[in-house]
Amino acid sequence: MANTTVDPLLEDITGPTPGQMLRRRVFGHQGLIIGAVVVAVLLVIALLAPVLAPHDPYVQNLAMRMKPPVFLGGTWEHPLGTDHLGRDYLSRLIYGARVSLLIGVVAATISGAIGTAMGVAAGYFGGRVDAVVTFLVNVRLAMPVVLVALAVVAILGGSLTVVIVVLGLLLWDRFAVVMRASTRQVRRREYVAAAQAIGASTPRILLTEIMPNVLNNLIVVVTLEMAHAILLEATLSFLGLGVQPPTPSWGLMVSEGKNMMLFEPWLVLIPGAVLFVLVLAINLMGDGLRDVTAPENRS
């Protein structure tokens, strides 16, 4: 107890460390926490699908068709009821999470890689590179995504792989636009000039000086495009051109329930609600990550 006197001046200077500040910002951001928790829970559910699903999502029982969920008078045998072929709805939802998340993550990764490479190159080098990239982005923006996806899938046939690749190759435009703009801002900064002055190579500058400072924008676009890809998959599957039955997909479930929408609306509402929650959670998480990592919030 003797040496507890602290210099009041010193206390002023030390304050919380940057790590503590980051943690404070993360945990103080409600949207980020809610979004991250929901996405994490869905991710765990998707990964543990075989353990969690009460039934095999592919086994049909025609005598047990369209049994209502438990909150509409059904039984706990099928907590969310059964679909038009008597398959357990909860199990199909759980397996459907795998399809949705897989498509979201892989499609966003493919398009992110393409778009970031193009955007950073255009923003950093400018000139002809910029002109070419801008032209490509314009060409891409002139094509309606859903229409092109529909056409390609109609020609190649719908399957999980085709849908992922098509979406991955189509959704890079926003990455390119955002990365180009952020890179242009950053490349005139003093630290980039400093790195150039000490003779750092271009790849080194791009990786260690540019990338870390545009990463926060990248994260937002990744989440946006993930949500976009998930919705597009649902749209394609709804139109019968996405994931093919019997693979469980939320869009396909909405499409299959559509015919009975007037009489058994839960067939559409349940997968629709889950899709809504996932897309909302991803967007909340993206917004939160941007707020937390944005340079202006660091000081």
Added chain:
Amino acid sequence: MTLISMKSTIAAAALIASVGTTWADKANDTLSVAFTKELENVDSYFNSSREGVVMQRAVWDGLIYRDPVTNEYKGNLATSWEWIDDTTLELKLREGVKFHNGEDFNADDVVFTVNFVAKEENGVKTQRNVNWMKSAEKVDDYTVRILLKDKFPAAIEFLSGPVSMYPNEYYAEVGPSGMGLKPVGTGPYKVTEVVPGQHFVLEKYENYHDSPKGQPSIGKIDIRTVPDVNTQLAELFSGTLDLIWQVPADQAEKMAAMDGFTVANESTMRVGYLSMDAAGRSSMEPNPFKDAKVRQAVNHAIDRKALVDNLLKGKSVVVNTPCFPSQFGCVTDAAVAYEYDPEKAKALLAEAGYADGFTTEFYAYRDREYAEAIASYLNAVGIRTDFKMLQYSALRDLNMKGEVPLAFLTWGSYSINDASAMVSQFFKHGSLDDARDDQAKADLDIADSSTDPAIRKEHYAKAIARITGEAFWAPMFSYNTNYVFKTDVDYTPTADEVLRFTNMAWK
């Protein structure tokens, strides 16, 4: 997703609002009916859809009429007929009949119509309906002779079905496209308005002759194209539609439990079946379907009774024959029936060298739900399916090229009550024949051209035994149609999937 369903809801609401003003009901003597599909051409020789058959029966008449209940042939535009020889049919025509435009009906109309449709280059959509006729000649004003290319025992059946009589002067002037926009016939209803893609208005023909079809009772029929079943149901609730048909079993069941609507179910001649590439035309390599054991395994793998009881419901039945059981020559006893036995299916696959099963493309063009359920049964015995849903025309083209290893298909036989309309369509080495079996073709050739019913029956039986024994197809079930209408409409549907407006009345 949510956006799309929201859009369709808004569209449905807008549609209901927009038609709400055209009041249609008993008070106005106007019956509103919905068609799911659009007609490519109202001219009945230039479309091949069920809706076209409905229009044809209302607007035009045939020479002969088959009573849909008793199956008895009665004279319509002809009063009597007799075979002069095996290929010449002489008919006496009804006198005093006038077309909707005032033109008199006589032998010239019959001669013109037959000579026009029988000519292949005039491009009648379903050639089988007309290509058995060579030509027609006038004997006198009310007597004609129809000359056949060859012996054709089903001639009377075809004359009472798809072959209807057109006015010669008008048709020569306007042709099929003009006829499609402003149809003129002798039928119980005349067409007063055709707006392609939107609606057709039919009005009672006051001078309709004394026809076995009966006299029309309801004054006006307004037929609108409403593609979505849910929209149709919503319009039925709101009162802007009076009658809908081809309603799926699940929805019909719910409607039956509600007040204010009559739900009637009737069987149809449509048969669903799996077609397999037995002749090995597709590029699948190796092609398991060349092996009869694999095809038999497919037959054993599917619980058709469960499909009928839970999905199709109504008056559907399990079918074992490559034809509809009521058709002449469709000898059900001759068919080999395959009971549901997944273990036996697995054993047969193992015997054929596919103990671990195999993967195949699986095509369908309608009833996705049934196709999915069938795929699920196949998956359960180890036949993994790569499911592909196509438009009918696209699948038909692919099938004609022989590129389809396995498909769920259906055939409605144009409501012709003769086995030749189905089994001979598919097993006589035509472009849609997946089996290409000489033995089946030989028997069908005899059965199709003989005029002796006993001989026909015997050879159809032989062909059916051969086809089912070799399991070229897996016949599945017959279809049924649900008709849902307001309780103030009096109507008893017939078993041939044809809406007959003359049989409808207000209660």
